[in-house]
Amino acid sequence: xxxxxxxxxxxxxxxxxxxxxxxxxxxxxxxxxxxxxxxxxxxxxxxxxxxxxxxxxxxxxxxxxxxxxxxxxxxxxxxxxxxxxxxxxxxxxxxxxxxxxxxxxxxxxxxxxxxxxxxxxxxxxxxxxxxxxxxxxxxxxxxxxxxxxxxxxxxxxxxxxxxxxxxxxxxxxxxxxxxxxxxxxxxxxxxxxxxxxxxxxxxxxxxxxxxxxxxxxxxxxxxxxxxxxxxxxxxxxxxxxxxxxxxx
Amino acid sequence: xxxxxxxxxxxxxxxxxxxxxxxxxxxxxxxxxxxxxxxxxxxxxxxxxxxxxxxxxxxxxxxxxxxxxxxxxxxxxxxxxxxxxxxxxxxxxxxxxxxxxxxxxxxxxxxxxxxxxxxxxxxxxxxxxxxxxxxxxxxxxxxxxxxxxxxxxxxxxxxxxxxxxxxxxxxxxxxxxxxxxxxxxxxxxxxxxxxxxxxxxxxxxxxxxxxxxxxxxxxxxxxxxxxxxxxxxxxxxxxxxxxxxxxxxxxxxxxxxxxxxxxxxxxxxxxxxxxxxxxxxxxxxxxxxxxxxxxxxxxxxxxxxxxxxxxxxxxxxxxxxxxxxxxxxxxxxxxxxxxxxxxxxxxxxxxxxxxxxxxxxxxxxxxxxxxxxxxxxxxxxxxxxxxx
Numbered sequence: 001x002x003x004x005x006x007x008x009x010x011x012x013x014x015x016x017x018x019x020x021x022x023x024x025x026x027x028x029x030x031x032x033x034x035x036x037x038x039x040x041x042x043x044x045x046x047x048x049x050x051x052x053x054x055x056x057x058x059x060x061x062x063x064x065x066x067x068x069x070x071x072x073x074x075x076x077x078x079x080x081x082x083x084x085x086x087x088x089x090x091x092x093x094x095x096x097x098x099x100x101x102x103x104x105x106x107x108x109x110x111x112x113x114x115x116x117x118x119x120x121x122x123x124x125x126x127x128x129x130x131x132x133x134x135x136x137x138x139x140x141x142x143x144x145x146x147x148x149x150x151x152x153x154x155x156x157x158x159x160x161x162x163x164x165x166x167x168x169x170x171x172x173x174x175x176x177x178x179x180x181x182x183x184x185x186x187x188x189x190x191x192x193x194x195x196x197x198x199x200x201x202x203x204x205x206x207x208x209x210x211x212x213x214x215x216x217x218x219x220x221x222x223x224x225x226x227x228x229x230x231x232x233x234x235x236x237x238x239x240x241x242x243x244x245x246x247x248x
Numbered sequence: 249x250x251x252x253x254x255x256x257x258x259x260x261x262x263x264x265x266x267x268x269x270x271x272x273x274x275x276x277x278x279x280x281x282x283x284x285x286x287x288x289x290x291x292x293x294x295x296x297x298x299x300x301x302x303x304x305x306x307x308x309x310x311x312x313x314x315x316x317x318x319x320x321x322x323x324x325x326x327x328x329x330x331x332x333x334x335x336x337x338x339x340x341x342x343x344x345x346x347x348x349x350x351x352x353x354x355x356x357x358x359x360x361x362x363x364x365x366x367x368x369x370x371x372x373x374x375x376x377x378x379x380x381x382x383x384x385x386x387x388x389x390x391x392x393x394x395x396x397x398x399x400x401x402x403x404x405x406x407x408x409x410x411x412x413x414x415x416x417x418x419x420x421x422x423x424x425x426x427x428x429x430x431x432x433x434x435x436x437x438x439x440x441x442x443x444x445x446x447x448x449x450x451x452x453x454x455x456x457x458x459x460x461x462x463x464x465x466x467x468x469x470x471x472x473x474x475x476x477x478x479x480x481x482x483x484x485x486x487x488x489x490x491x492x493x494x495x496x497x498x499x500x501x502x503x504x505x506x507x508x509x510x511x512x513x514x515x516x517x518x519x520x521x522x523x524x525x526x527x528x529x530x531x532x533x534x535x536x537x538x539x540x541x542x543x544x545x546x547x548x549x550x551x552x553x554x555x556x557x558x559x560x561x562x563x564x565x566x567x568x569x570x571x572x573x574x575x576x577x578x579x580x581x582x583x584x585x586x587x588x589x590x591x592x593x594x595x596x597x598x599x600x601x602x603x604x605x606x607x608x609x610x611x612x613x614x615x616x617x618x619x620x621x622x623x624x625x626x627x628x629x630x631x632x633x634x635x636x
Binding site: 012014032034068069072073076184185186187188190191193194 | 249250251264265267268269271272275276304305306307310314318319320321325329
């Protein structure tokens with residue numbers, strides 16, 4: 001079976017992110033970039049299935065040449081082929097999903113993994129859009145997965161518990177932390193990955209449905225106000241909640 | 249996500265795969281070494297449980313050919329492995345250095361095809377552990393005077409003598425032992441368990457406590473003909489091995505420097521005395537800037553040394569310069585970091601005292617600071633300062 005894993009190259013959220021001067025995006029100078037953490041679970045799950053049932057794992061990434069670094073990391077973990085989709089002018093989630101779907105169709109992948117969301121814009125919808133565009137079943141935020149033939153049993157996190165979903169291939173699974181323990185690459189894996197050629201294809205893009213107007217940093221937090229330290233302060237606090245903060 | 253120190257954009261000199269190798273070892277050290285290392289150091293115990301994992305990651309003999317199960321990396325990637333391991337602990341780096349540079353390298357370079365086929369895959373996976381016996385109780389800086397002796401007997405050799413300060417000795421499955429055969433130094437593979445061979449552990453170390461250091465004792469040990477390294481002849485061969493190890497040390501101690509610098513910087517920003525964090529005082533800043541500057545200089549040396557090595561242009565004297573310089577500044581940085589941390593610096597809640605203690609050994613082993621000074625002195629004046 002051909003398996004596709006869609007991965008993203010994202011700024012490390014442990015680092016401080018600054019809005020660029022013209023407010024068109026974030027200031028990428030000096031930012032550290034990483035493989036989107038949720039995508040690591042997606043890669044691991046694809047590799048586990050490949051080890052069990054055989055097949056080929058394709059790593060797809062939509063983005064600039066820097067994304068090759070992330071594709072190489074996935075290849076180092078054991079994925080077979082890497083494909084980078086060069087972004088066109090519009091890169092909203094729908095265009096990303098369209099570009100990925102076109103490749104997945106061309107590669108005839110019946111099982112598709114993504115992380116549950118990318119930690120850059122956190123829209124968390126590419127996986128679901130993919131399923132819709134491909135006409136595949138979809139389980140999002142999966143924390144357990146069993147595939148037997150074309151039967152799929154997945155568990156997903158819901159408020160206060162887990163939901164067990166039974167469906168069939170073809171399917172898109174978006175991975176949540178807990179799905180597995182991602183493996184290390186090995187040095188031999190990294191060297192083997194080095195020899196692989198990452199195929200580069202052009203994205204076919206359409207007019208975006210979402211256009212970002214501008215980026216703003218959150219307003220700096222203002223200092224807290226201490227109204228008092230005992231029961232005497234309660235009436236004043238209630239007044240503040242009503243009149244100043246207008247919470248009730 | 250890899251976090252290092254890169255004040256001069258040296259990362260732009262690294263290839264994608266070199267960075268991936270570094271990140272892999274960094275992740276391993278974060279997840280598997282740092283959580284356990286202080287306890288092992290306290291107990292004076294080598295973390296044996298890491299050997300299999302390091303084998304799976306292909307950390308052993310990482311610059312040797314893939315046909316022996318190795319990763320076939322270039323020298324810069326090899327150096328980065330050492331750097332990241334020693335950010336964890338010098339003892340862990342020493343284990344990998346010995347296995348790679350002092351056991352696998354001589355078998356690969358001086359061994360027969362049979363020896364390579366038999367031992368290199370086992371050493372690469374960590375199924376077999378090796379050690380290297382050159383230094384003797386009375387011959388440290390002048391190994392040419394060593395007295396361990398091999399005599400030809402029917403079907404092999406009879407080995408007598410003793411070695412000292414041998415990393416991994418007690419836990420090793422094979423020892424690469426250097427002994428004089430008719431007055432000429434040769435390398436032999438001595439296998440664990442042969443009659444007359446013992447490897448007692450040396451106790452009481454205040455340094456490299458998470459590493460095994462041993463004596464090797466040979467009393468009429470029979471070594472079959474097939475265990476002579478056929479292409480090893482003369483002290484030069486043993487010194488070639490040390491040159492590999494020194495190369496790794498120059499990179500390795502840079503990792504210890506980064507660990508100590510980061511501990512000092514973090515602490516200086518959180519520890520308040522009088523009106524502000526101690527990082528706001530001039531004396532602390534001077535220390536931090538010394539560390540930053542020396543680390544940056546060491547990084548410059550390392551990367552150029554690695555590129556020269558891959559181009560086949562690296563002279564052993566250049567390795568001496570980097571080993572000598574980097575060990576000295578690493579020890580200075582570790583001590584300075586301890587000062588920044590004040591009394592907290594002596595606790596094993598922080599890594600700096602462990603690094604400082606370890607680096608005392610690292611400055612001395614694989615050619616003392618003093619011997620590297622004399623190697624360089626001879627190189628620039630043409631006048632050897634030691635007796636030949």
